[in-house]
Amino acid sequence: MKEFELKYGCNPNQKPARIFMADGGELPLEVLSGRPGFINFLDAFNSWQLVSEISRALSQPAATSFKHVSPTSTAIGKPMSDELKRMCFADDIEGLDSSPLALAYVRARGTDRMSSFGDFIALSDICDEVTANVIKREVSDGVIAPGYTAKALEILRTKRKGTYNIIKIDKDYVPSEIERKQVFGITFEQGRNNIIIDETLISNIVTKNKNISSEAVMDLIIALITLKYTQSNSVCFAFDGQAIGVGAGQQSRIHCTRLAGNKADIWNLRRHEKVLSLPFLDTLGRPDRDNVIDVYISSQSEDVLGDDVWRRYFSKRPEPLSEQEKSDFLSSLRGISLASDAFFPFGDNIERAHRSGVSYIAQPGGSIRDDDVIKACDKHGIVMAFTGVRLFHH
DSSP, rough: OOEEESOOSSSSSSSSSSEOOTTTTTOOOEEESSOHHHHHHHHHHHHHHHHHHHHHHHHEEEEEHHHHHHEEEEEEOOOOHHHHHHHHHHTTTGGGOHHHHHHHHHHHHHOOOOOOOEEEEEEOOOOHHHOHHHHHHHEEEEEEOOOOOHHHHHHHGGGGGGEEEEEOOOTTTOOOOOEEEEEEEEEEEOOOOOOSSOOOOOGOOSHHHHOOHHHHHHHHHHHHHHHSSSSSSEEEEEEEEEEEEEEOSSSSHHHHHHHHHHHHHHHHHSHHHHTTTOOOTTTTOOOHHHHHHHHHHSSHHHHSTTTGGGGGGGGGGOOOOOOOHHHHHHHHHOOOOESSOOOSSHHHHHHHHHHHHHHEEEEEOTTTHHHHHHHHHHTTOEEEOOOOOOOOHH
């Protein structure tokens, strides 16, 4: 297949639309089901690069959940506690512990479930039956992987009445060192961002505290690679082998940090016993539960707990999660990692990160206020490494 005709481009009025190889060669993919669109392919190609790079860096299966050309989360296939499975609505999945790839996707999908609704999925390894069953039950636009077992493909082809987008990518495909794109009829050309992200980027620790665990190094690598394929400006929080908060596409660095930090806080608050014990009606689906949890955790909890509404969602009215309870719970957190795609210009980013339990930071460095940022880290005992590498992605 040398080209693939698309229904339309980013919007229905943008026709004609297609993907093709400029050199006239074969596309390094097969469409096994469905008819992926312009944005689907943008998500697919960016997300595939992300998971394949993380898998190579950490020698573990990886998965990501993409929406509008940025990841909602990325994760590797680490075992999950019973609590984490409950958080991700995954405690009823048969055989989950037997598939590291399925664990990776459950983690990625479960991090920011509201943003992941209708996602495009990338898997670093051949999709197995367990992973296919997880995907089948979620609202999703499509999946890209280097292959599918016969049973997994059979399961996925039943999704959306047979129209679910399934892409097989050639795992050995290596693109040209030079990449091009057009904007306003003008062609841009640059070398591909082939920077290798590994533990060597975490070696230049500039803070007084230089004690960093191997788990934190792993989380920082995941955060940095995630940022490499996230629309800039961007900041990523990570913990226990997964991104737990991605702040993408903001003009201000502090807004990136606030957005990512707020998402990380929501992820952490889903672990609160009051949230895990919410008495949902059996008839309430997972997407509706996600929406209710988001409101329950927020300052507008009365929207789901009010006398006239709670019966729509719960078998009995739950006790509110007070601001003090939220503050106490979040203030007890430590050990979270944070990465930024460009330098922090002010120490306010560090103060915001500290409030969300950040203990480790990786950022390029190079600001005229680096000393102030280091001082803010030292104030809270945070370990910070200067990578010397900017990771803008547009």
